[in-house]
Amino acid sequence: MGDENREMMRQMVREFVEKQVCPHVMEWDEAQVFPVDTFKAMGQLGLMGVLVPEEYGGAGLGYDEYVDVIVEVARVCGSVGLSLAAHNSLCSGHILAFGNDEQKQRWLPKLATAEWIGAWALTEANTGSDALRMGTAAVLDGDEYVVNGAKNWITHGKSGDIAVVMVRTGEKARSHGVSALVIKKGTPGFTHGKKENKLGMRASETTELIFDNCRVPRENLLGEEGDGFRQAMKVLDGGRISIAALALGIAKGALAAATKYAKERHQFGQPIANFQGISFKLADMATEVEAAELLIRQACALKNRGEDVTKNSAMAKYYASEVAVRCATEAVQIFGGYGYTKDFPVEKYYRDSKLCTIGEGTSEIQKLVIAREVLK
Ligand SMILES: Cc1cc2nc3c(=O)[nH]c(=O)nc-3n(C[C@H](O)[C@H](O)[C@H](O)COP(=O)(O)OP(=O)(O)OC[C@H]3O[C@@H](n4cnc5c(N)ncnc54)[C@H](O)[C@@H]3O)c2cc1C
Structure with a gap:
């Protein structure tokens, strides 16, 4: 994108944020409200699929433009900036980088417009920095993975429509023992748990994800088993x-x-x-x-x-x-x-x-x- 268009995009984001975010920042912060409608309105502007190619419904822009968007949002509201980053980089970013074409066609257009809100789940209560020792496990049963365990600190854990979830499919604490599954909200056995009451970023929703014999189609595996x-x-x-x-x-x-x-x-x-x-x-x-x-x-x-x-x-x-x-x-x-x-x-x-x-x-x-x- 040329300098002039980049400046126009920055201006567009700035105006949106001034009008739609700025007046509500403290109200959302104090009440810990994740502003779903504002998030979806940002999707209509192309801000929820900044890096997603146009063929999958995104804006097809580069990292500089993506950084511009986050900076414009975060200078007014860190929470909305964090949610935007988690949705774009983690959930959509993972599917974009490692999904096959059918998977990208299936999920990215809805994420890029924010018709769906995305989550990405690696962290667990006992495994943050040391994520490799995760306990959440998936066992293949026919054409489905049966997932059991819990993820913590997940941005959009409650409001998210779809989550990329890292699960153990092999030996514990071995990098080739982890796989990435896409799990849809509403899948039986997939619920959210406690919402965190946080110091900051209070308008960005952070919750636990719980998997209780949750059956996920094998076709929702991203890339190879063990590559997660x-x-x-x-x-x-x-x-x-x-x-x-x-x-x-x-x-x-x-x-x-x-x-x-x-x-x-x-x-x-x-x-x-x-x-x-x-x-x-x-x-x-x-x-x-x-x-x-x-x-x-x-x-x-x-x-x-x-x-x-x-x-x-x-x-x-x-x-x-x-x-x-x-x-x-x-x-x-x-x-x-x-x-x-x-x-x-x-x-x-x-x-x-x-x-x-x-x-x-x-x-x-x-x-x-x-x-x-x-x-x-
Ligand atoms: C608001 C919020 C949103 C989040 N969103 C997501 C999300 O969407 N998805 C997701 O998967 N996770 C998410 N996280 C989790 C986040 O990534 C983890 O909190 C982070 O990785 C740290 O893990 P921990 O909290 O378990 O800390 P710990 O790993 O327990 O670390 C505690 C302290 O020990 C230090 N420490 C640990 N290991 C070492 C070492 N080897 N050397 C030196 N120091 C060390 C750490 O730096 C830290 O100071 C979110 C967290 C927050 C607070």
């Missing part, structure tokens, strides 16, 4: 770019709010921006935001060219998410007491930003991935 863990790691390579973009959006939102406030708020007879103690905070924040964006754009370029992105997406995600937390923290400081209230947006950036250092692999796990690549 490798697939999940590849999906996360792309997904981490989206969490980095989410973090960048939050950091940009926090920086913009703090800059405006520093020019407006007077103490000792002058704007607080005149104090070096404040302006240097803004300088650090602005520098880190630009550095984070460069790392993200580098990962996008590699991804667009189809090159390996494991190290670069981990670097982008690690750095951008830590920057989001630092920027949000400093923004609260610049707002002083007002920053500690719900009357200004920075307390929400502060709460939401923390998810970015945890979801899709913690900062420690990103360092582990980066170190492994560096030491190769």
Whole structure:
């Protein structure tokens, strides 16, 4: 997409978010409402199938445009940004990368328009960073897998219409012992459990998934049996770019709010921006935001060219998410007491930003991935 069209798309997303998201951000946050209708309206704009090729009903755009969309959304509402990232990168991204043509035709057009909301389930109560030791198991019985177990922390666990679920089909804790199954809502034996009451990202729904003798057609297996863990790691390579973009959006939102406030708020007879103690905070924040964006754009370029992105997406995600937390923290400081209230947006950036250092692999796990690549 050319620069002019990209700017037009950013403008379109910005206007939508200003009108349809901004007025409701705190109401959704406080009530922990996942705004399904807004999500579907974003689907009508093509924002739920940004990377999905046009032949499967998507917008067929590249990673830079995808990052643009998430940043525009996240600078106003991290929760909607997180949901958008999980739907696009994880659920649709997994089917797009590893589904066969029939599977892509069957599921992607509905996901790309948000007629269906997508979920992706790897994590369990006892296995987060160490996902390979998952307990949820699927046993082949005729032409169906019988799935038993539970997944935790699943974005769209309740409202999702379809989920890509990583299950154990072989030996425990062996990478070739995991497979990826697509499971439709309403399949007997598939229900959702507890919804998490979270610190931040409260308008993004996070719940448990429960499988009790849930029978899934064998034709819902993505790729080969036993290839699910490798697939999940590849999906996360792309997904981490989206969490980095989410973090960048939050950091940009926090920086913009703090800059405006520093020019407006007077103490000792002058704007607080005149104090070096404040302006240097803004300088650090602005520098880190630009550095984070460069790392993200580098990962996008590699991804667009189809090159390996494991190290670069981990670097982008690690750095951008830590920057989001630092920027949000400093923004609260610049707002002083007002920053500690719900009357200004920075307390929400502060709460939401923390998810970015945890979801899709913690900062420690990103360092582990980066170190492994560096030491190769
Ligand atoms: C809002 C939200 C949405 C989520 N959405 C999804 C989703 O849609 N799908 C999904 O599958 N999962 C999802 N997750 C789960 C998320 O990916 C996990 O929470 C994350 O991977 C960390 O796992 P854990 O919470 O079990 O932490 P743990 O793995 O228990 O980690 C605890 C601490 O130990 C550290 N640690 C662990 N192992 C090491 C190590 N080897 N070296 C150094 N430090 C280590 C971690 O960095 C962390 O600080 C979501 C989580 C949240 C909070």
